[in-house]
Amino acid sequence: MNGWLQHLPILPVLLPLLAAALLLLSGEMRRGPRAAMALGATLAQLVVATVLLGMVDGRLNPAWPGDIAVYALGGWAPPFGIVLVVDRLAAVMLVLSAALALATLVYSLARWERAGAHYLPLFQFLLMGLNGAFLTGDLFNLFVFFEVLLAASYGLVLHGSGAARVKAGMHYIVVNLLASLFFLIAAALIYGVTGTLNMAELAQRVALLHGDERTLFDLGALLLGIVFLVKAAAWPLNFWLPGAYGTAAPPVAGVFAILTKVGVYGLLRFATLLQNVDAPAPFGGDWLFYCGLATIAVATVGVLAAQKLVRAAGFLVIVSSGTLLAAFGFTGTTLTGPALYYLVSSVLASGAFFMVIEMAERGRTASADLLAVSFEAFGLQAKEASSEHPDEMDGVAIPAAMAFLGLAFFSCALLLTGLPPFSGFVGKFALIAAAVAVPSETALLHAILFGAALLLSGLAGVVALSRLGIRVFWDTERPAPRLQWLEAGPTAVLVLLCMALAFGAGPAMDYFDATARSLYDTRAYADAVLPVAGTGTAE
Amino acid sequence: MEIVLAFAIGTLAGSGIYLLLRPRTFQVIMGLSLLGYAVNLFIFGMGRLQSGAPPVIDAVRGTDPALYTDAVPQALVLTAIVIGFATTALFLVVLLASRGLSGTDHVDGRETENP
Incomplete structure (x- = not known):
């Protein structure tokens, strides 16, 4: 009947893979059809992700029994084969990454795509890795998708x-x-003691481990946590981030805004799966809370010290990661819903911010030099430069560019620092309100620390962004930058999405709370993935 | 056999970490490769060491699991080797690009000022 729809969960992995392969093969074709192909593939991913989201939360008629979709690759039964699992969190992350990717892709088509070879295929491979990492229910498969997205990101960062x-x-x-x-090492250790790589079965097997085996598992989980913390850019594992994000091409930095959240997603996924068996330190509790606070503190200093806007933006990404880590480390589970809201808002806002910065600084010498160097290094732009002037203009410049940029910059600054009236404020407010509401002795101290960290980092963000913004926007030494609709449009859409999040804060917050609740219902997850075994007695 | 493997992994990992912390890009890539070998051996060891045991069930030996070695770590190690190979090749290209652009093989792209 709806046999075709059953294969929906694999599409977010297959679509970008296919598109990337076609884009690689068609490298000699004209730019128009290739751009259309990349756009079509990304748009299709957004549609698939939205349909999956609708099916998982019951709005659309699901093609599978229950709320959680489980797709057994090749038809191999779950504990032995690899599964893809779509639950609410995975679907939300899929939609978020597809939306951000679409916006950054449209932006890069205006001119950054031409700054080097193979941008479009690499972009699709990055999406494939992202989608796969969100979907997979297998530990080693998670590693493989991490490698896919990292390999693509190595290419994109260069x-x-x-x-x-x-x-x-x-x-x-x-x-x-x-x-x-x-x-x-972590995956091997965990497999060595539990004998499984399936994440749902893993969570059940851990409860049966004792003594040395449990210690070995904890060590493996600890290493896994460290890996996620490196991806999430937690202090002191984040010194690579400002440099990499600050020098990457702006649309690349924009889409990288979600890469740190992959680490956060991994932490959250394993923390909820292991919640009943005392997950080791990196997956929650005081340790993660203070790690998050330290991340916020160091990144706040970084924001203040930054001399360039892109560096400040990089540190703001770290601030948002630290906020999320501290929220997950907080006592109780009530902060998870608001944290997810904050995650969505901060990813969209920082993605937009990297692009706004590039547009606003256009025409200033530093970034112009960089672009010139990069065009030279590839050699192939000489002919384009003479015929099309990519640095000058092709297409129609939009009027009142400076006014638009000012508004966009202002909105992004409000969003990232958490000032009213946008969704950044709603997210931070909900986080602090939830933290204060946790009824416990130690939680009060934590709530005070948490609130202070959030407010102070916001204040530092305002100070730094207004200082750097003044330098960029009130600089009379240069002509006003010229923009194209292709560049301004996606940025505006991202900011408008954040505004929509703020205006629909009530329903959105309810939705994310429901997402968090379903996340902590590990029983449902395990039952969906392992319908027969139930108690993990497969051997 | 276990102690020999443990020493091999330890030696590889130790030299790998030492080289990784050196300032020259070539030392870093050698360090990463050595660490990769150590990790591959480690994954292999996690399937428990057993000599002369095939990973695939055959008709002559029967189906007693004790006669076979775990096939999963072997599959994992194969994947890890392929991925490690690809990333090493990619890093080699970046290394050469860095050498060409900066004129030095220091990881920071410039020499530190030594007295």
Whole structure:
């Protein structure tokens, strides 16, 4: 009947893979059809993700029994085969990444796509890795998708080339290669003691471990947690981030805004799966809370010290990661819903912010030099430059560019620092309100610390962004930057999405609370993935 | 056999970490490779060491699991080797690009000022 719809969960992985392969093969084609292909694939992913979201939360008629979709790859039964699992959180993350990707892709088509080779296929591979990491229900498969997205991100971070990018990219690559090795050790250790890689079965087997085996499992989980913390840019594992994000091409930095949240997602996923068996330190509790606070503190200093807007934006990404980590480490589970709201808002806002910065700083010497160098290094732009003037203008400049940029910059600053009336404020307010409401002795101290960290980091953000903003916007030494609709449009859409989140704060918050509740219902997750075994007695 | 494997992993990982912390890009890539070998051996060891035991069930031996070695870590290690190979190749390209653009093989793209 709806046999075709059953295969929906695999599409977010297959679509970008297919699109990337076609884009690689059609490298010699004209730009128009290739851009259309990339846009079509990304749009299709957004549609698939939205349909999955609708099915998982019951709005659409689901093609599978129950709320959680389980897709057994190749038809192999779950504990032995690899599964893809779509629950509410995974579907929300899919929609978020597809929306952000669509906006950054449209933006990059205006001109950044031409700054180097193979931008479009790499972009699709990145999406494939992201979607797969959100969907998979298998530990080793998670590693593979992490590698896919990292390999694509290595290419993207170097997009446009140039000495600064190669230097920052090299640091980024070394840190992430080392983290991948840790991931392998963790996966091997966990498999060695539990005998399974399926995440649902894993959570059940851990309860049966005793003594040395439990210690070994804890060590494996600890390493896994460290890997996620590196991805999430938690202090002191985040020194690679400002450099890599600051020098990457702006649309790349924009889509990277969600990469740190993949680490946060991994932490949250394992923390909820292991909640009944005393998950080791990185997956929750005081340890994670203070780690989050330290991340916020160090990144706040970084925001204040930053001399360039992109660096400040990089540190603001770290602030949002720290906020999320502290929220997950907080006593109780009531902060998870608001934290998810904050996550969505901050990803959209920082994605938009990286693009606004590039547009606003256009025409200022530093970034213009960088672009010129990158165009030179690839050599292939000489002919384009003479015929099309990519740096000058092709297409229609939108009127009142400076007014638009000012408004967009202002909105992003409000969003990222958490000032009213936008969703950044709603997210931070909900977090602090939930923290204060936790009834416990130690929680009060934590709530005070948490609130202070959030407010102070917001204040520092306002100070730094207004200082740097003044330098950029009240600079009379240069002509007003010229924009294209292709560039202004996606930025505006991202900001408008955040506004919609703020105006629909009530329903949105209810939705994320329901998402958090379903996340902590590990019984439902395990039952959906392992319908027969139930108690994990497969052997 | 276990102690030999443990020493091999330890030596590889130790030299890998030492090289990884050195300032030259070539040392870093050698360090990453050595660490990768150590991790691959480690994954292999997590399937428990057993000599002369095949991973695939055959008709002559029967279906007693004790006669076979765990096939999953072997599959994992194969995947890990392929991925490690690809990332090493990619890093090699970045290394050469960095050398070409900055004229030095220091990981920061410039020499530190030594007295």
